[in-house]
Amino acid sequence: MEGEPTLQLRVFDLNCWAIRYLSKRRQERVQLIGDTLRREGFDLVLLQEVWSEQDYSDLKVKLGGCYPFSHYFRSGVIGSGLCVFSRFPILDTLLYQYSLNGYPYMLQHGDWFCGKSVGLSRGRAGASMGVLASRPLFPPSSCQLHAEYCREKDAYLPHRLVQAWELAQFIRHTSKAADVVVLGGDLNMHPEDVGIRLLRGWTGLRDAFAEATRFEGCEDGCTLVPNNCFTVNSELLPFPLGIRIDYILYKAVSSFTVKCEELKTTTGTAPGTDIPFSDHEAVMATLHIRRQGQAAGDTLATAEPTLADVVTEARTEVGVGLRAARRQRYSAGRMAVLALRLLLLQAAAVLGALAGLAAEQPFPKLSFSLLAFFALGVLLLATGLHLFHTMEVKMLQGTEEQMRMALRALQERP
Amino acid sequence: MEGEPTLQLRVFDLNCWAIRYLSKRRQERVQLIGDTLRREGFDLVLLQEVWSEQDYSDLKVKLGGCYPFSHYFRSGVIGSGLCVFSRFPILDTLLYQYSLNGYPYMLQHGDWFCGKSVGLSRGRAGASMGVLASRPLFPPSSCQLHAEYCREKDAYLPHRLVQAWELAQFIRHTSKAADVVVLGGDLNMHPEDVGIRLLRGWTGLRDAFAEATRFEGCEDGCTLVPNNCFTVNSELLPFPLGIRIDYILYKAVSSFTVKCEELKTTTGTAPGTDIPFSDHEAVMATLHIRRQGQAAGDTLATAEPTLADVVTEARTEVGVGLRAARRQRYSAGRMAVLALRLLLLQAAAVLGALAGLAAEQPFPKLSFSLLAFFALGVLLLATGLHLFHTMEVKMLQGTEEQMRMALRALQERP
Numbered sequence: 001m002e003g004e005p006t007l008q009l010r011v012f013d014l015n016c017w018a019i020r021y022l023s024k025r026r027q028e029r030v031q032l033i034g035d036t037l038r039r040e041g042f043d044l045v046l047l048q049e050v051w052s053e054q055d056y057s058d059l060k061v062k063l064g065g066c067y068p069f070s071h072y073f074r075s076g077v078i079g080s081g082l083c084v085f086s087r088f089p090i091l092d093t094l095l096y097q098y099s100l101n102g103y104p105y106m107l108q109h110g111d112w113f114c115g116k117s118v119g120l121s122r123g124r125a126g127a128s129m130g131v132l133a134s135r136p137l138f139p140p141s142s143c144q145l146h147a148e149y150c151r152e153k154d155a156y157l158p159h160r161l162v163q164a165w166e167l168a169q170f171i172r173h174t175s176k177a178a179d180v181v182v183l184g185g186d187l188n189m190h191p192e193d194v195g196i197r198l199l200r201g202w203t204g205l206r207d208a209f210a211e212a213t214r215f216e217g218c219e220d221g222c223t224l225v226p227n228n229c230f231t232v233n234s235e236l237l238p239f240p241l242g243i244r245i246d247y248i249l250y251k252a253v254s255s256f257t258v259k260c261e262e263l264k265t266t267t268g269t270a271p272g273t274d275i276p277f278s279d280h281e282a283v284m285a286t287l288h289i290r291r292q293g294q295a296a297g298d299t300l301a302t303a304e305p306t307l308a309d310v311v312t313e314a315r316t317e318v319g320v321g322l323r324a325a326r327r328q329r330y331s332a333g334r335m336a337v338l339a340l341r342l343l344l345l346q347a348a349a350v351l352g353a354l355a356g357l358a359a360e361q362p363f364p365k366l367s368f369s370l371l372a373f374f375a376l377g378v379l380l381l382a383t384g385l386h387l388f389h390t391m392e393v394k395m396l397q398g399t400e401e402q403m404r405m406a407l408r409a410l411q412e413r414p
Numbered sequence: 415m416e417g418e419p420t421l422q423l424r425v426f427d428l429n430c431w432a433i434r435y436l437s438k439r440r441q442e443r444v445q446l447i448g449d450t451l452r453r454e455g456f457d458l459v460l461l462q463e464v465w466s467e468q469d470y471s472d473l474k475v476k477l478g479g480c481y482p483f484s485h486y487f488r489s490g491v492i493g494s495g496l497c498v499f500s501r502f503p504i505l506d507t508l509l510y511q512y513s514l515n516g517y518p519y520m521l522q523h524g525d526w527f528c529g530k531s532v533g534l535s536r537g538r539a540g541a542s543m544g545v546l547a548s549r550p551l552f553p554p555s556s557c558q559l560h561a562e563y564c565r566e567k568d569a570y571l572p573h574r575l576v577q578a579w580e581l582a583q584f585i586r587h588t589s590k591a592a593d594v595v596v597l598g599g600d601l602n603m604h605p606e607d608v609g610i611r612l613l614r615g616w617t618g619l620r621d622a623f624a625e626a627t628r629f630e631g632c633e634d635g636c637t638l639v640p641n642n643c644f645t646v647n648s649e650l651l652p653f654p655l656g657i658r659i660d661y662i663l664y665k666a667v668s669s670f671t672v673k674c675e676e677l678k679t680t681t682g683t684a685p686g687t688d689i690p691f692s693d694h695e696a697v698m699a700t701l702h703i704r705r706q707g708q709a710a711g712d713t714l715a716t717a718e719p720t721l722a723d724v725v726t727e728a729r730t731e732v733g734v735g736l737r738a739a740r741r742q743r744y745s746a747g748r749m750a751v752l753a754l755r756l757l758l759l760q761a762a763a764v765l766g767a768l769a770g771l772a773a774e775q776p777f778p779k780l781s782f783s784l785l786a787f788f789a790l791g792v793l794l795l796a797t798g799l800h801l802f803h804t805m806e807v808k809m810l811q812g813t814e815e816q817m818r819m820a821l822r823a824l825q826e827r828p
Contacts, residue, residue, distance in 0.1 A: 071819075074812035075513065091823055093816060094587050097511060099489065120587065173508045173534065176591035366779050373787050398488035402507060405485075409505055 007289040008261075012042040013184030013248050015280040017230070018081075020052045024230060025275065030055045032270055033277050034062040037085070041066050042284070044123075045085040046184035049278075056083050073119035082119040092122040096170045098163045099395045118167055118185075120174055132171065132183040158321020160188070161314050162399045164195035168202040169402070179256045180289055181205070183249040186223075186280060191244055198314045201307040202406070205249035208260045208285040217265030220244060223281040227268030230279035248285045255292055262286040308410045315403040322396040329389035336382035342375040421703040422675075426456040427598035427662050429694040431644070432495075434466045438644060439689065444469045446684055447691050448476040451499070455480050456698070458537075459499040460598035463692075470497050487533035496533040506536040510584045512577045513809045532581055532599075534588055572735020574602070575728050576813045578609035582616040583816070593670045594703055595619070597663040600637075600694060605658055612728045615721040616820070619663035622674045622699040631679030634658060637695040641682030644693035662699045669706055676700040722824045729817040736810040743803035750796035756789040 017023050018030055030050075037045055037059075045067065050056050056072045063070070067085035073095045074080065080095065097117045120132050164187075175181045183205060189195045191207070200207065209221040218225050222242030226233050236242060252258045264284040270277045346368065353363045431437050432444055444464075451459055451473075459481065464470050470486045477484070481499035487509045488494065494509065511531045578601075589595045597619060603609045605621070614621065623635040632639050636656030640647050650656060666672045678698040684691045760782065767777045 074808040079808065090819070092583070092586070093819070094583050095513070095812070097513065099509070099511065122587070169506070169508050172506070173536070173591060174587045177587060177589075366783065369780065370783065394488040394493065398509070405504070405507070 009044060009182075009287040009289055010040075010042045011182060011184060011248055011285045011287060012037065012040070012045045012282060013246060013284075014046075014277055014282040015048045015186035015246060016050050016055075017278040017280065018050050018052060018055050026055075029275065029277055030058065032273060032275070034059050036270060036277070037063055038066055041087075043087045044182065046182075047083050047085075048186050049081045050083050051078055051081045053079065059083075059085070069123070071119070071121055073117065075117050080117045080119060082117065084119065084121045086121070086123055088123045090121045090123050094120045094174070096120070096166070098166050099398075100159045100162045100392060118170060120170075122178065132181070132185070155324070158318050158324070158396060160195050161198065161317050161321075162395060164189070164199045165202075165314065165318075165399050165403065168199045171203045171205070175203070175251070175253050179252065179254045180258055181251050181253060182287070184247070184283070186246045188245050194310065194313050194317065196247075197310045200249065201310050203251070205251050206258075206260075208248040208250060208263050208283075208287075209244070212260045212263035212285070214262045215264070217263070218242060218267050218281060221263070221265060221283075223265060223283060224279070225268055225281060228276045228279060228281065229268070230276055246280055246283050248283050250285075250287060252289070257290050257292050259288045259290075260285055261288050308407060311403055311407050311410070315400055315407070318396055318400050318403065322393065322400060325389050325392040325396055329386060329393055332382050332385035332389055336379055336386055339375045339379035339382060343372065343379065346372050346375065423458060423596075423701040423703055424454075424456045425596060425598060425662055425699045425701060426451065426454070426459045426696060427660060427698070428460075428691055428696040429462045429600035429660060430464050430469075431692040431694065432464050432466060432469050440469075443689065443691055444472065446687060446689070448473050450684060450691070451477055452480055455501075457501045458596065460596075461497050461499070462600050463495045464497050465492055465495045467493065473497075473499070483537070485533070485535055487531065489531050494531045494533060496531065498533065498535050500535070500537055502537045504535045504537050508534045508588070510534070510580070512580050513812075514573045514576045514806060532584060534584075536592065569738070572732050572738075572810060574609050575612065575731050575735075576809060578603070578613045579616075579728065579732075579813050579817065582613045585617045585619070589617070589665070589667050593666065593668045594672055595665050595667060596701070598661070598697070600660045602659050608724065608727050608731065610661075611724045614663065615724050617665070619665050620672075620674075622662040622664060622677050622697075622701075623658065626674045626677035626699070628676045629678070631677070632656060632681050632695060635677070635679060635697075637679060637697060638693070639682055639695060642690045642693060642695065643682070644690060660694055660697050662697050664699075664701060666703070671704050671706050673702045673704075674699055675702050722821060725817055725821050725824070729814055729821070732810055732814045732817065736807065736814060739803050739806040739810055743800060743807055746796050746799035746803055750793055750800055753789045753793035753796060757786065757793065760786050760789065 014033065016030070016033060018026050020026070023029075033047075045063075047059075050059075050072070053072065053074075056070075060070050063085055067087055069086040069088065069090040071084050071090055071093050072079075073082040073093070075095055075097060084090065095117050096119075118132055171181060171183065187196065187199075191209075199205065209215070215221065218227070219241050221244045222239075223244055223246035224231055224236065225242030226236050226240070227242075231242075248263070250258050250260070262285070265281045266277060267281070268276060270282075349368075428447065430444070430447060432440050434440070437443075447461075459477075461473075464473075464486075467486065467488075474484050477499055481501055483500045483502065483504040485498050485504055485507050486493075487496040487507070489509055489511060498504065509531050510533075585595065585597065601610065601613075605623075613619065623629070629635065632641075633655050635658045636653075637658055637660035638645055638650065639656030640650050640654070641656075645656075662677070664672050664674070676699070679695045680691060681695070682690060684696075763782075
């Protein structure tokens with residue numbers, strides 16, 4: 001950096017919505033994304049929801065010339081869907097999986113099966129950089145986008161807060177190794193939501209949209225807009241302008257400053273075409289990174305009393321989730337016990353029949369074995385659920401305790 | 415640290431083997447551990463296999479006076495079993511779960527259900543410290559301890575290497591935030607194993623046993639010894655002295671130096687009693703931490719050509735595991751397809767019977783529904799296995815690629 005006062009870093013972030021067999025016009029859109037990225041020549045591209053490794057490989061081949069470095073984060077059954085393309089060398093990567101990610105039985109939301117992670121790549125572009133891509137602080141469920149009464153009853157909020165907290169902790173623990181941290185992702189939270197305030201407050205990350213000197217794109221920086229032909233408009237009814245849930249966040253860690261010169265979003269269609277890249281809008285930021293005299297120190301973005309309020313608010317919500325998880329654990333356990341009792345009762349009946357009691361009546365073998373299989377199925381399912389909710393309780397407890405520890409540290413600080 | 419040239423840090427590490435209902439004389443031993451820790455007054459206590467949260471709570475109450483700070487890492491269904499007690503404030507914690515941890519169907523090893531994590535606490539004791547407790551780089555299976563032919567056929571080796579790699583990566587990415595890093599744990603690997611060489615080489619961690627000025631304890635620093643009345647001696651037959659699988663590793667990150675003055679192990683029984691703390695021996699290190707003039711830089715312990723050899727060796731093993739996982743994924747997939755075909759065949763037969771074909775013969779309802787349930791069971795199980803091995807393949811692939819990236823970085827370095 002010496003002798004070269006400012007490094008300009010152009011960052012592109014997009015939730016690609018590239019689910020094989022499910023996403024509309026996927027291949028066409030992935031090709032379009034690749035063409036645009038090659039033409040525009042960003043420095044850093046953070047993509048989410050690239051669920052097919054083939055799509056990543058195609059992009060890698062196409063972008064090899066201008067983005068010689070890339071990484072696809074593998075995880076879970078389906079994958080994390082996260083990938084990074086970079087003009088600068090990627091030196092190292094690390095994947096962190098969130099401990100909670102919704103419910104396996106909420107198949108329609110599908111979150112449990114995928115996307116439970118944040119990928120960190122470490123690169124060097126003058127300043128050393130920690131680059132994170134995350135998606136989702138789930139769910140992409142319609143509930144979140146619905147009327148306020150539904151947002152208030154949002155059963156996923158505690159999980160989302162655990163993820164926001166874990167993401168913040170992961171950034172705090174890993175960011176010291178970099179001069180500059182850039183996080184791009186579909187965080188599935190509105191800017192004023194407690195999760196975003198927690199993430200920003202606890203890490204000191206700045207919101208490129210709020211800080212940008214120039215802005216161009218959808219009103220209020222929205223990234224899920226009614227204009228986009230792939231969004232389900234009924235879900236956006238309470239938000240006529242759309243909502244902002246995709247972010248580029250950044251901070252300088254050591255003796256650097258970062259400024260967001262310009263922020264852009266696409267506006268329903270990709271530039272120069274008639275279809276959008278995805279059902280989300282892309283976010284593009286131009287960051288100016290400059291070395292300054294003394295080290296900046298690890299400042300928290302929010303004044304500390306406010307931060308304490310945010311942590312307290314988040315902790316209260318996690319506590320609500322903890323009580324709900326305990327109730328569900330109890331219900332599942334009770335169901336398992338009932339199924340076990342039914343099985344034991346049946347076993348007793350079989351033994352009785354074998355011993356020749358009630359020999360005058362024919363033993364109803366078929367209905368009996370069907371009932372036994374049913375009871376066995378319920379037993380297995382309920383036991384699985386009980387274990388799952390036990391795990392959920394543990395993670396929520398753990399997060400609540402960490403938050404308590406954080407609050408104590410905040411209060412004790414001079 | 416200024417004006418106080420050397421900080422002495424006494425570290426205690428023990429795999430407590432405190433499994434409810436399974437471990438022999440558990441309560442007595444936990445009490446004994448608590449009494450000893452209170453009497454000896456270490457600075458830092460890293461415990462593994464404290465599976466019961468009640469045991470942790472009891473220890474916490476007992477040790478509150480001399481170790482006012484502590485943390486229990488919650489994870490999974492059973493928990494991580496990891497906890498930390500400290501004389502110095504614990505400011506922050508983070509739990510990282512390994513992505514691979516054995517096979518859910520190897521119930522006798524039980525690894526899949528627990529212990530898949532490393533816990534990081536950040537504290538301040540003059541120098542800021544990153545303190546890690548990890549267990550296990552699994553398995554504690556007898557296989558590992560058996561004769562060489564078995565160690566050579568060790569089917570778990572790829573998973574263990576993935577864990578060693580993830581642990582090393584986690585340490586590399588988080589250690590910059592500390593002046594000194596201390597890792598204590600039952601790593602389930604012999605000192606000369608490729609996993610340990612990888613971990614040490616890739617992080618620059620030093621082995622307290624190898625570096626200690628004074629040593630006192632079991633010969634060769636062994637921590638699983640025939641002398642201990644809880645060890646299964648038949649498992650140690652090929653190793654008459656025992657084996658060393660519990661470690662205290664450390665490194666200085668910034669402008670500090672760390673020296674291990676003294677290392678001790680228990681020798682089959684706890685000091686002053688007739689029973690051991692656990693089936694493992696405790697490891698106790700006295701570290702001297704001193705601030706030095708200039709920053710040390712992040713040195714790798716091993717000369718880089720050697721390190722490249724170690725990474726290559728590890729990568730080869732991961733490749734072997736990858737091929738095995740692909741074969742298992744294929745077998746499980748084929749089994750699922752066969753079960754599905756059987757179900758479809760049955761459905762066709764039922765439809766045929768309903769349509770009045772073969773009406774002259776009575777339809778064998780009972781055996782038919784039993785067969786259907788059997789096929790359904792196999793289908794579910796095989797699908798589950800297929801998904802599990804798909805995940806395994808992904809994680810092994812991911813690790814292999816990261817290792818390739820590391821090798822490239824090592825080779826390109828001037």
